[in-house]
Amino acid sequence: MSDELIDWLRAQIEARKVVAEAAAREGDNPVWQDGGEYVYADRDTYPGGTTYIAVGPWDGPVPDAVRAHLVLNDPRDVIARCRAELAELDMIDAIPHQRVEDDDWWSCAQARDERGELACGNDCRAGGPCDCGRDPLVSRLLRAKAYGYSHRPGWREEWRP
Template sequence: MNDIADFLRARYAEQRALALAASPGPWQPNAEHDEVIAIDGITVAEGFALSGRQLRATVDHLAAHDPTAVIADLDAKLALVADLDAERHAVVEDCWYTCAAATEERDGGETCDESRLGGPCDCGRDARIDRRLEILARPFARHPDHKGEEWAP
């Protein structure tokens, strides 16, 4: 795949480890909306805020991001990264117009043009994938391994 996909997989693994180490989900606010309660009845967090409305919104936000929800979100994102990785380069009936980066093994065909064979992608697949992975990497922009402007879509 590429560096961005590997970066995302590592961040998702870190988040999964945090979610698995937390109190079991699903979480829910208590009746007063001033505490977050785990499925086993244990108080996960107490809400502290400047106003009652903000306190309730904070507690509801925490409850909505319980480990069960986080893991489901991570699974969806990992599936999306895998789906992007599986996207093929353009292979067309007239092999002279097949993408230069296409291979028989991965894409089911390759270009007949010896001067382009094994060259960089010219069908747009790599640019599309990179753009989408860069979008997924945005939430991690402050991570030390994020490549900043290089990964800005």
């Protein structure tokens, strides 16, 4: 389950990052700002001057909450958050199974040595299910992280935290 979940989650984050990078390239990574009634790209960073990002209906004002949301989710911010989320996924995926180097008998059944080979000295447990708690921890961390993307296609209810 963890491999499918991490692959799906990584794809969601990467897709979000690609869209934000494309939006940033449109205006040479402009800073989105609250213009009081609209959201605009900063004239100093957008080629050709100020460009409106969002205006209200029939040229009316953009509601306060919507303006605040847009400004807090400009492409720079989304790209930075996606990079952080991908780094977190890498860290979660790299959490090792417990290995007791002094006495491999006590190592997790799924512990690996530097060559990637099983390092559990207990032949009855070696290669069996994780018995150090790493897999349940990784599962909980991934489920919690993925829940923020539960509205996306491909989400499975079994991944709910």
